[in-house]
Amino acid sequence: MARLQINAVSKKFGADYAVREVSLDIADGEFLVLLGPSGCGKSTLLRMIAGLEEPSSGRILLDGNDITQEPPQRRDLAMVFQSYALYPHLTVAKNIGFPLKSRRQPRATIAERVREVAATLELSALLERRPAALSGGQRQRVALARAMVRDPGAFLMDEPLSNLDAKLRSATRAELIGLHRRLGATFLYVTHDQVEAMTMASRIALLNAGQVEQVGTPEELYDHPRTAFVAGFLGSPPMNLFPATITLVDGELRVRTDGVDAPLGIENRSGDGTAVLAGIRPERLRLNGIGGAEAAVRGQVTMVENLGSEELVHVTAGAVELCARAARPAGVRVGDDVALYIDAADIHLFDPETGLRLAWQAPDAAAESHPAAAPLAAPLPTEPPSDVTAVSVA
Numbered sequence: 001m002a003r004l005q006i007n008a009v010s011k012k013f014g015a016d017y018a019v020r021e022v023s024l025d026i027a028d029g030e031f032l033v034l035l036g037p038s039g040c041g042k043s044t045l046l047r048m049i050a051g052l053e054e055p056s057s058g059r060i061l062l063d064g065n066d067i068t069q070e071p072p073q074r075r076d077l078a079m080v081f082q083s084y085a086l087y088p089h090l091t092v093a094k095n096i097g098f099p100l101k102s103r104r105q106p107r108a109t110i111a112e113r114v115r116e117v118a119a120t121l122e123l124s125a126l127l128e129r130r131p132a133a134l135s136g137g138q139r140q141r142v143a144l145a146r147a148m149v150r151d152p153g154a155f156l157m158d159e160p161l162s163n164l165d166a167k168l169r170s171a172t173r174a175e176l177i178g179l180h181r182r183l184g185a186t187f188l189y190v191t192h193d194q195v196e197a198m199t200m201a202s203r204i205a206l207l208n209a210g211q212v213e214q215v216g217t218p219e220e221l222y223d224h225p226r227t228a229f230v231a232g233f234l235g236s237p238p239m240n241l242f243p244a245t246i247t248l249v250d251g252e253l254r255v256r257t258d259g260v261d262a263p264l265g266i267e268n269r270s271g272d273g274t275a276v277l278a279g280i281r282p283e284r285l286r287l288n289g290i291g292g293a294e295a296a297v298r299g300q301v302t303m304v305e306n307l308g309s310e311e312l313v314h315v316t317a318g319a320v321e322l323c324a325r326a327a328r329p330a331g332v333r334v335g336d337d338v339a340l341y342i343d344a345a346d347i348h349l350f351d352p353e354t355g356l357r358l359a360w361q362a363p364d365a366a367a368e369s370h371p372a373a374a375p376l377a378a379p380l381p382t383e384p385p386s387d388v389t390a391v392s393v394a
């Protein structure tokens, strides 16, 4: 059992917050990924959970017990760092067995446990080698094995794959997913790599400047970003975001700016004139070549990037620059005039001041959740947070 509760935890270095009032409730057996740009406080948060750094305020609970003041070795947690930190003079077997040896376990027990863990991670043939004679991926597995040997309730991992090349990364990623499934342990995993986050996480907590922007499944964050920051962080290339104005035309609201004119498909007079930050994902911008009567965007191709299976088509339209992702060949060239089509349901709207997502729904969705009710009440209110991150501590 390892449920981790992080309750309003902050860490200040001097006058600056590295982590600010972060609350997370991580269920037993969950694979939670802490994601965010460099310097947003991921490592600091993980180190506080591991006991390597003392919080300035807040509490950390493991299975309901307050461990905020416990020394690292008394927490039932194992940490795997970005740099493997193996002992160079010890063999792989001794490296893996080290946590048990320092806990004065009998020699036979250690040998048995090292054999088991090494077999799980396919290290059995390497037990007598020293770290210098291993590949990066093998060293990474030794570091993992050393964390696993104690059978901890939870694993804390800080960018464990960042030293691996692309191929090894994806292989080790798959291994970690399998390992998590087999062990059923709680994984708290730090990365700034969104592919790792999207593929491995049961939930992602996206951090920005020491604070949690959004917590949810990878799908929730991708499809329903709560803030413009989340929208702009996830996705490669990220969501197109541009300032626009909600404009009432013939009783219908449209998203407009110089270069873009897209119907929202809703009638709501009170929304007229609202300044917004509009967003559309590159894969949702449909490129239909030249012509078309209801194109939301008419512009010119400024660049075409070949990704192998797909192409990224960069388009300038009025004051807006957009990136569309299309199957290859997209059939357009630099300088071509193109029309782009947007479905109302694919448009995301954010408050330009606060960055918060604005509540509005495309006609289909609206019909389901607002049956016969008045149209949207306030002029495009911001959405309440969908995720509850606060932990109540008795």
Ligand SMILES: Nc1ncnc2c1ncn2[C@@H]1O[C@H](COP(=O)(O)OP(=O)(O)OP(=O)(O)O)[C@@H](O)[C@H]1O
Pocket (backbone or CB within 6 Å): 013, 017, 018, 036, 037, 038, 039, 040, 041, 042, 043, 044, 045, 192
């Ligand atoms: N010991 C320290 N003293 C002062 N400032 C620190 C210390 N450790 C971290 N910081 C600052 O706290 C902030 C968060 O750092 P942290 O290492 O947690 O970021 P991170 O999200 O892990 O970044 P990265 O992705 O680059 O590893 C940064 O601005 C960093 O400079």
Ligand SMILES: [Mg+2]
Pocket (backbone or CB within 6 Å): 042, 043, 044, 158
């Ligand atoms: Mg870090």
